[in-house]
Amino acid sequence: MLLGLYRTATALSTPLLALHLNQRARRGKEDISRLGERAGAATIERPDGPLVWLHAASVGESLAALPLIETLLADRQNLHVLMTTGTVTSADLMAKRLPPRAFHQFAPLDRAAAWRAFFKHWRPDLGCLIESEIWPNLILEAELRGLPLALINGRLSARSAERWRWGRAAASRLLGTLALCLARSQADADRFSALGARDVRTLGDLKNAAPPLPAAPAALAELETAIGARPVWLAASTHPGEEVEMLSVHRALRQKHPDLLTVIAPRHPERGEEIAPDLRARGERVARRSLGETPGAATGLYLADTLGELGLFYRLASFAFIGGSLVPHGGQNPLEAARLGCPVLFGPHTGNFNEMTAHLLDAGAARRVRDVDDLARSAEALLADPTVRERMAVRARKAGAAEGAVLMRVQQALAPLLDAKLGPVTAPEPRHACA
Numbered sequence: 001m002l003l004g005l006y007r008t009a010t011a012l013s014t015p016l017l018a019l020h021l022n023q024r025a026r027r028g029k030e031d032i033s034r035l036g037e038r039a040g041a042a043t044i045e046r047p048d049g050p051l052v053w054l055h056a057a058s059v060g061e062s063l064a065a066l067p068l069i070e071t072l073l074a075d076r077q078n079l080h081v082l083m084t085t086g087t088v089t090s091a092d093l094m095a096k097r098l099p100p101r102a103f104h105q106f107a108p109l110d111r112a113a114a115w116r117a118f119f120k121h122w123r124p125d126l127g128c129l130i131e132s133e134i135w136p137n138l139i140l141e142a143e144l145r146g147l148p149l150a151l152i153n154g155r156l157s158a159r160s161a162e163r164w165r166w167g168r169a170a171a172s173r174l175l176g177t178l179a180l181c182l183a184r185s186q187a188d189a190d191r192f193s194a195l196g197a198r199d200v201r202t203l204g205d206l207k208n209a210a211p212p213l214p215a216a217p218a219a220l221a222e223l224e225t226a227i228g229a230r231p232v233w234l235a236a237s238t239h240p241g242e243e244v245e246m247l248s249v250h251r252a253l254r255q256k257h258p259d260l261l262t263v264i265a266p267r268h269p270e271r272g273e274e275i276a277p278d279l280r281a282r283g284e285r286v287a288r289r290s291l292g293e294t295p296g297a298a299t300g301l302y303l304a305d306t307l308g309e310l311g312l313f314y315r316l317a318s319f320a321f322i323g324g325s326l327v328p329h330g331g332q333n334p335l336e337a338a339r340l341g342c343p344v345l346f347g348p349h350t351g352n353f354n355e356m357t358a359h360l361l362d363a364g365a366a367r368r369v370r371d372v373d374d375l376a377r378s379a380e381a382l383l384a385d386p387t388v389r390e391r392m393a394v395r396a397r398k399a400g401a402a403e404g405a406v407l408m409r410v411q412q413a414l415a416p417l418l419d420a421k422l423g424p425v426t427a428p429e430p431r432h433a434c435a
Helices: 002-012 014-026 032-039 059-075 088-097 112-122 136-144 158-165 168-175 186-194 217-227 242-254 269-281 310-316 335-339 351-363 372-384 386-399 404-422
Strands: 051-055 080-085 102-106 126-130 149-154 180-183 200-202 232-238 261-266 286-288 301-303 320-322 344-346 366-368
Touching (some): 002 136, 002 168, 014 032, 032 112, 051 059, 059 080, 059 088, 059 126, 059 149, 059 404, 080 088, 088 102, 088 269, 112 136, 126 404, 136 168, 149 186, 149 404, 158 168, 158 186, 180 404, 186 200, 217 310, 232 242, 232 310, 232 372, 242 261, 242 372, 261 269, 269 286, 269 301, 310 335, 335 351, 335 386, 344 372, 351 366, 351 386, 372 386
Parallel strands (some): 051 080, 051 126, 080 102, 126 149, 149 180, 232 261, 232 320, 261 301, 286 301, 320 344, 344 366
16 A cells, blocks of 8 residues: 555656756756656667666765676676666766766656656666665566566665564565665664565675775875875765864864864765855865865865865875764765775764774774764874874774675675576687697
């Protein structure tokens, strides 16, 4: 009954959804030239041959999928991969990062008609949903087409699981449709199993298999020259409300470190338009990366409001605070900093990355702070003691080392589904020297 009501409600809401999309486009949250994709209308032709479709919510999930995409393409030379996401920032990033034979489209909103149009055009051979993209119309329309779906890096918080329990029959109907459920942790696996998922396996977190974030050498050299010997710390992936708190920390630290440079990298770079005026109104000198500005000697705050450059700033910073953790968001991925040897601080709200944060804390690569005052004290302790920073940096790099075995296990788990649709991978014929 719940699923029937949902399908009816989403069908009747089409005019409101169109209005919603246009409003988002005016705010820069949708690509107005590609709004048709959100209704299932493709803007490029389907390539010939087999096609695997991966769907992720946004930047973090799509980045985690990149190593898997590269592996799938390397195994099958005639395969193409379609990646769908729902945000402009992830679309921009995928345009830069996807390998040959892989391409991006925006995911349709969860309406049955939109998914029917999507599946009719793309005719994928296998669908892979990343983390928590459990959308009823998507799953039911895929089932009607006989499209096998796998959930990869499945994530289901205790709070979400409790909400699903109110509609246990609907949850069981949807999760039971999945051909494979690869959970990122045992706790996630237990929740999926309790709600009716089948063939649930715990293979590890795919984000652990991601390579270190890249940095353009020329950009790194330019910033190193501009910054010189100044102490630098980074507030990465901040969320609304955290930037003002970072200003408070900056002012506290500057009492003992007057030449301090604080770099703030908002989780959504487009928010730079609102963050910069707010910080300037509070009396701070702010330079913006998106405008091509570099931090001068008088710059106290550098706003890194560009896409795909966190790897640059993790390399420049003495340590990093990972945002989304002082506000009740659930945190962001701390391993990205650790892999680059950047000591990590995070707040109390890290529910989205509990295993990662516990791993870094146990390794001595990270510290948890209670609030903004505690963050200022911890940051001061790290700035004052280079020996401790270096020790944490070594431990961070070791703890954050890429776990390629996770990628291999996911690849092996998907192989039977791919083989059933496309046939097994065949080894190339050996070459013989001419007589």
